[in-house]
Amino acid sequence: MKIMFSAGEASGDMHAAAVAAEIRRLSPEAELFGMGGSGMARAGVRIIYDIQNLGIIGVVEVIKHLPLFFRLRDLLREAMEREKPDVLVCVDYPGFNMKIAHMAKEMGIPVVYYIAPTIWAWNKGRARPIARDVAQVASIFPFEAEAYRKAGAHVTFVGHPLADVVKPSMTKEEAMAHFHGDAEAKRVLLMPGSRKNEVAGLLPVMLDAARRLHREMRCQFFLPRAETIPEEMLQGYLADAPELAVEITEGQQYDLMQICHACAASSGTATLETALMELPTVLVYRLAPITWKLAQLLVHVKYAGLPNLLLDREVTPELLQDAVKGENVYRILQEWLTDEAARKKNIQELKEVRTALGEGGAVRRTAELVLRTAEGSNELHG
Numbered sequence: 001m002k003i004m005f006s007a008g009e010a011s012g013d014m015h016a017a018a019v020a021a022e023i024r025r026l027s028p029e030a031e032l033f034g035m036g037g038s039g040m041a042r043a044g045v046r047i048i049y050d051i052q053n054l055g056i057i058g059v060v061e062v063i064k065h066l067p068l069f070f071r072l073r074d075l076l077r078e079a080m081e082r083e084k085p086d087v088l089v090c091v092d093y094p095g096f097n098m099k100i101a102h103m104a105k106e107m108g109i110p111v112v113y114y115i116a117p118t119i120w121a122w123n124k125g126r127a128r129p130i131a132r133d134v135a136q137v138a139s140i141f142p143f144e145a146e147a148y149r150k151a152g153a154h155v156t157f158v159g160h161p162l163a164d165v166v167k168p169s170m171t172k173e174e175a176m177a178h179f180h181g182d183a184e185a186k187r188v189l190l191m192p193g194s195r196k197n198e199v200a201g202l203l204p205v206m207l208d209a210a211r212r213l214h215r216e217m218r219c220q221f222f223l224p225r226a227e228t229i230p231e232e233m234l235q236g237y238l239a240d241a242p243e244l245a246v247e248i249t250e251g252q253q254y255d256l257m258q259i260c261h262a263c264a265a266s267s268g269t270a271t272l273e274t275a276l277m278e279l280p281t282v283l284v285y286r287l288a289p290i291t292w293k294l295a296q297l298l299v300h301v302k303y304a305g306l307p308n309l310l311l312d313r314e315v316t317p318e319l320l321q322d323a324v325k326g327e328n329v330y331r332i333l334q335e336w337l338t339d340e341a342a343r344k345k346n347i348q349e350l351k352e353v354r355t356a357l358g359e360g361g362a363v364r365r366t367a368e369l370v371l372r373t374a375e376g377s378n379e380l381h382g
Contacts, residue, residue: 208326
């Protein structure tokens with residue numbers, strides 16, 4: 001049995017790696033290959049294209065890189081023709097993966113889409129091609145599953161994978177020792193994203209906020225490095241803030257979250273992770289002006305953050321576009337760091353996020369769905 005994966009960024013690599021590892025456990029003889037990153041490689045996937053340079057967002061940014069996407073599309077088409085996989089698993093990265101799914105459909109290869117396009121938030125027109133080209137949508141949110149069913153897609157609600165994986169592996173004392181935590185300091189997590197243009201746009205703002213906090217209180221800052229971001233890029237920004245104690249970290253991210261008092265994070269999976277770890281977080285996000293104007297016309301939801309969407313209220317404060325300023329990030333973090341009652345109130349609200357995600361088992365259910373599809377099962381589960 002051959003299973004092909006297509007993941008285009010760090011979060012997709014992480015989710016695909018978890019599914020691949022579970023497939024390996026359930027079906028050790030399966031051959032796994034595709035586009036991905038180091039996480040998938042460690043899970044036993046033969047990588048035919050490394051995604052390190054695919055951290056591209058926004059309309060303008062994508063247009064600049066169209067030749068790369070055309071070459072990559074051709075590479076994956078050739079791989080499907082040569083390898084003849086029994087199933088293609090597309091993970092997130094919708095602008096590209098929807099085209100790959102269509103190619104697979106034309107070649108008679110069934111597609112499972114995991115972390116599917118957010119038709120419930122924007123671009124509802126994507127529902128029709130998904131229903132046409134995808135054998136099974138492995139849906140991670142109940143409201144998403146319903147939206148795809150209404151669009152005519154075959155859907156299995158698998159649950160959200162983070163409900164399984166977001167938990168510390170160390171005690172708080174062990175984590176403090178591992179990360180050299182300063183017990184006398186306010187410990188702050190900075191998460192500017194997994195794409196290079198996100199880091200370029202958000203890390204300087206976060207460091208500005210960090211400087212303001214540093215002038216007021218004893219702080220220790222942690223900066224987890226996404227595998228798609230070179231360390232020298234981060235060091236370049238930190239060189240402009242030599243007065244700050246900022247430690248670049250690798251791995252054990254949930255253990256790190258449990259010893260921090262507050263966090264500033266780019267919009268995306270990170271804010272859901274910090275919510276599940278009950279870490280008060282301010283969401284910051286900024287797009288190219290043209291992309292932002294388009295988003296205002298096309299997006300149909302009230303919030304950018306997944307915790308806020310799940311609870312239908314703002315439990316993770318959002319700073320978007322022109323509001324992304326160091327002074328605004330500082331103001332929100334400063335309240336949590338100086339007012340323990342305010343921080344504990346936010347933590348109580350964040351506890352509701354895990355309840356809203358439902359029970360675990362998403363990775364196992366997704367792996368089983370992929371294997372059933374690869375084996376040619378015609379059973380539809382929803």
